[in-house]
Amino acid sequence: xxxxxxxxxxxxxxxxxxxxxxxxxxxxxxxxxxxxxxxxxxxxxxxxxxxxxxxxxxxxxxxxxxxxxxxxxxxxxxxxxxxxxxxxxxxxxxxxxxxxxxxxxxxxxxxxxxxxxxxxxxxxxxxxxxxxxxxxxxxxxxxxxxxxxxxxxxxxxxxxxxxxxxxxxxxxxxxxxxxxxxxxxxxxxxxxxxxxxxxxxxxxxxxxxxxxxxxxxxxxxxxxxxxxxxxxxxxxxxxxxxxxxxxxxxxxxxxxxxxxxxxxxxxxxxxxxxxxxxxxxxxxxxxxx
Amino acid sequence: xxxxxxxxxxxxxxxxxxxxxxxxxxxxxxxxxxxxxxxxxxxxxxxxxxxxxxxxxxxxxxxxxxxxxxxxxxxxxxxxxxxxxxxxxxxxxxxxxxxxxxxxxxxxxxxxxxxxxxxxxxxxxxxxxxxxxxxxxxxxxxxxxxxxxxxxxxxxxxxxxxxxxxxxxxxxxxxxxxxxxxxxxxxxxxxxxxxxxxxxxxxxxxxxxxxxxxxxxxxxxxxxxxxxxxxxxxxxxxxxxxxxxxxxxxxxxxxxxxxxxxxxxxxxxxxxxxxxxxxxxxxxxxxxxxxxxxxxxxxxxxxxxxxxxxxxxxxxxxxxxxxxxxxxxxxxxxxxxxxxxxxxxxxxxxxxxxxxxxxxxxxxxxxxxxxxxxxxxxxxxxxxxxxxxxxxxxxxxxxxxxxxxxxxxxxxxxxxxxxxxxxxxxxxxxxxxxxxxxxxxxxxxxxxxxxxxxxxxxxxxxxxxxxxxxxxxxxxxxxxxxxxxxxxxxxxxxxxxxxxxxxxxxxxxxxx
Ligand code: SF4
Ligand code: SF4
Numbered sequence: 001x002x003x004x005x006x007x008x009x010x011x012x013x014x015x016x017x018x019x020x021x022x023x024x025x026x027x028x029x030x031x032x033x034x035x036x037x038x039x040x041x042x043x044x045x046x047x048x049x050x051x052x053x054x055x056x057x058x059x060x061x062x063x064x065x066x067x068x069x070x071x072x073x074x075x076x077x078x079x080x081x082x083x084x085x086x087x088x089x090x091x092x093x094x095x096x097x098x099x100x101x102x103x104x105x106x107x108x109x110x111x112x113x114x115x116x117x118x119x120x121x122x123x124x125x126x127x128x129x130x131x132x133x134x135x136x137x138x139x140x141x142x143x144x145x146x147x148x149x150x151x152x153x154x155x156x157x158x159x160x161x162x163x164x165x166x167x168x169x170x171x172x173x174x175x176x177x178x179x180x181x182x183x184x185x186x187x188x189x190x191x192x193x194x195x196x197x198x199x200x201x202x203x204x205x206x207x208x209x210x211x212x213x214x215x216x217x218x219x220x221x222x223x224x225x226x227x228x229x230x231x232x233x234x235x236x237x238x239x240x241x242x243x244x245x246x247x248x249x250x251x252x253x254x255x256x257x258x259x260x261x262x263x264x265x266x267x268x269x270x271x272x273x274x275x276x277x278x279x280x281x282x283x284x285x286x287x288x289x
Numbered sequence: 290x291x292x293x294x295x296x297x298x299x300x301x302x303x304x305x306x307x308x309x310x311x312x313x314x315x316x317x318x319x320x321x322x323x324x325x326x327x328x329x330x331x332x333x334x335x336x337x338x339x340x341x342x343x344x345x346x347x348x349x350x351x352x353x354x355x356x357x358x359x360x361x362x363x364x365x366x367x368x369x370x371x372x373x374x375x376x377x378x379x380x381x382x383x384x385x386x387x388x389x390x391x392x393x394x395x396x397x398x399x400x401x402x403x404x405x406x407x408x409x410x411x412x413x414x415x416x417x418x419x420x421x422x423x424x425x426x427x428x429x430x431x432x433x434x435x436x437x438x439x440x441x442x443x444x445x446x447x448x449x450x451x452x453x454x455x456x457x458x459x460x461x462x463x464x465x466x467x468x469x470x471x472x473x474x475x476x477x478x479x480x481x482x483x484x485x486x487x488x489x490x491x492x493x494x495x496x497x498x499x500x501x502x503x504x505x506x507x508x509x510x511x512x513x514x515x516x517x518x519x520x521x522x523x524x525x526x527x528x529x530x531x532x533x534x535x536x537x538x539x540x541x542x543x544x545x546x547x548x549x550x551x552x553x554x555x556x557x558x559x560x561x562x563x564x565x566x567x568x569x570x571x572x573x574x575x576x577x578x579x580x581x582x583x584x585x586x587x588x589x590x591x592x593x594x595x596x597x598x599x600x601x602x603x604x605x606x607x608x609x610x611x612x613x614x615x616x617x618x619x620x621x622x623x624x625x626x627x628x629x630x631x632x633x634x635x636x637x638x639x640x641x642x643x644x645x646x647x648x649x650x651x652x653x654x655x656x657x658x659x660x661x662x663x664x665x666x667x668x669x670x671x672x673x674x675x676x677x678x679x680x681x682x683x684x685x686x687x688x689x690x691x692x693x694x695x696x697x698x699x700x701x702x703x704x705x706x707x708x709x710x711x712x713x714x715x716x717x718x719x720x721x722x723x724x725x726x727x728x729x730x731x732x733x734x735x736x737x738x739x740x741x742x743x744x745x746x747x748x749x750x751x752x753x754x755x756x757x758x759x760x761x762x763x764x765x766x767x768x769x770x771x772x773x774x775x776x777x778x779x780x781x782x783x784x785x786x787x788x789x790x791x792x793x794x795x796x797x798x799x800x801x
Pocket of ligand 1: 049
């Protein structure tokens, strides 16, 4: 996707968990990881217009034109049946938005916003759009107070980061696992790019937060926590860590049957990390019953 | 008569009411044994079907609904009637106020306004150390909550950033009491952003204060200004509101055949009937009740007979708009759909115009002030004021955007309660930005509850969730408004509000 158009699965005008202050969040469609634990799996695929979902839509919001599957938001009842039916984890409700479309929304909500966070899917898969969007925002005086963040899995080569970092205030980077085999098993991809991204971002002072999802029996193991502590120490004392807890909510496939991460286990990991000298370790502020 | 007697007996024997609460409830019943103020037949019929509603204020209005004394008068002069000398020290000033509160009538039997406390007390604070100030405010705060335990009771602070206001915010966050309810009058030119941030941090701690848009309110009122009282009513200081009657917009919509019929025929008709109801009640209060005659509050200048407005309330905007959408065969719902929201905005604009053309004798400036009324605990199937129905609110930013165009029309107050989920605790900057944005765009007042706080707003006043639980277990509560909260929670599902609560004014007649 380029030419100033992005595939957007969703946007929010109010988010307090995607960086400092209230943030406009743009979720871009499509991901280069295949995480078994993904809680938004319908953001992974890109629609092939196969039409499978059209038949299951109860409200007639989906239709086929000659080539495309078209979604009518005026009729949609947000039942998500189409998401469950899609064989490629895509989403027929994805909309194409131009840079100007996003600017209109940002301008309308600017007094309420501290910034914009582009998330996904994987935000950096639509790097050209990101660059066009950030450039346009930087050129708009009425949006000058917004900080620009990217939420990423880090699967972007150094050269890619170099194109966008000058425009970016901060990156929230997810590390999925340290053990190479485990990372491949959990995400389908190697973690070398992700780890290199962490080091690059820390070096240039753009690593806002390192995020780590604790999965029982996988990433909560002592060797994973120790590797996380070692990386955080290497990146410098200012590194902020955020621990997230695996939940089954939204997960599809075998991981839907995995146990959720217990609170005491997560808090024990936080204690171990603080003891290892990491000053700022954030834990979930709300636990679902 | 037997029905009345058994109602009196029910009150006398109610195990959950205190002696004082019983006395007040019995007085309300006694007033209602008198004949109703004289109404014409058409107005009577609209009242009987509750298309218009007198808030069950009582059959013979013998006191104004809300009284906002200018407490500066008693601090400056003392009171001859109360045999109080002019106070000289902070202790004397606080003591004088505490005495004054007991002489202020209102619909709830407790004062709904206890003063612009920082402005009142600052002149007495020279030479008082920060630590002494903190201790004295803390005692004062405890006194208010224990002796005048009514969540309609309201203190104002601001717009300046000063040590009394800061101390009050500190004590309020620390004690997390139901009373007093608190409003900060915010003026970006005067208060400064540090003060706004202190207020939004307090909201995260205890869902208080409410933040009023001072420049927007100030231009509505003349000297000596206004105060925010009770459930976020903006009223003339040294006066108040003589009465409040309201129109049920849902019922008006149900009587209409289309939006055009609603706007051009039915709404004008019921606005006129509600105005007639108000005039009859005003006439009784000002010409027959004798309230203002020989009243020391008037004679000493605490209040001025010419500074009482009348509040023209409306509620159930959401249900009215959705009904008109149904009539037009459109699916969009109020709060979520641009076309539905636009109908709502047209209704508010029309209301403001109609109310401005219903002259009323006795009241400040000769016309009533439009008010988005927050509801009674007995309201079922209707949403307070212009609010978006409980449980279906959009995110806070979309919420503010949807309601913003209404605010310019509701000169005596429109309160929306934004419910924020608990994750904002970790991100206080977001609450600050939300408040700042809302006020900057012209929201008259910013009010928020944070989920997980024990202290929450029920349609305008504060309650403790733990008190509601106790009350429902029939143990009674020390705080007057808990009964309302419990009743409202059961009747109007307000605790279902996403994720928690609301704001209102509740309860037939007055508070029991
Ligand atoms: S969303 Fe999925 S099922 Fe629907 S057309 Fe696209 S690829 Fe096919
Ligand atoms: S969510 Fe999907 S299936 Fe459901 S109504 Fe909307 S388009 Fe149709």
